Amino acid sequence: MTRSITRIVLTILMYAGVVVFLFPYFTGRLTTGILFMIIGAGATVLFGILRCYLTEGDCGRIPHHSRDW
Numbered sequence: 931m932t933r934s935i936t937r938i939v940l941t942i943l944m945y946a947g948v949v950v951f952l953f954p955y956f957t958g959r960l961t962t963g964i965l966f967m968i969i970g971a972g973a974t975v976l977f978g979i980l981r982c983y984l985t986e987g988d989c990g991r992i993p994h995h996s997r998d999w
Contacts, residue, residue, distance in 0.1 A: 933984075933985050936984055936985060937981060937984075937985040940977050940978075940980055940981035940984065940985070941981060943973065943977040944973075944974055944977040944978050944981060946973070947969075947970045947971070947972070947973030947974035947975075947976075947977060948970065948974050949970070950966055950969060950970030950973060951966070951967050951969075951970025951971050951974060952970070953966050953970070954966050954967060
């Protein structure tokens with residue numbers, strides 16, 4: 931898998947963790963949704979760190995043609 935594909939997949943997984951974290955809030959079951967919140971927060975942090983670690987230097991690249999605007 932290339933770096934750009936890895937970055938996209940990890941970004942989607944990171945945002946999926948945010949959705950899992952917010953799921954109890956939207957369903958109105960905050961007291962029974964503590965496990966969802968813990969898993970969602972953990973997934974968001976884990977995939978965010980993996981995204982930064984595995985695609986290090988990939989996000990900072992600027993194409994040559996966009997420097998002149």
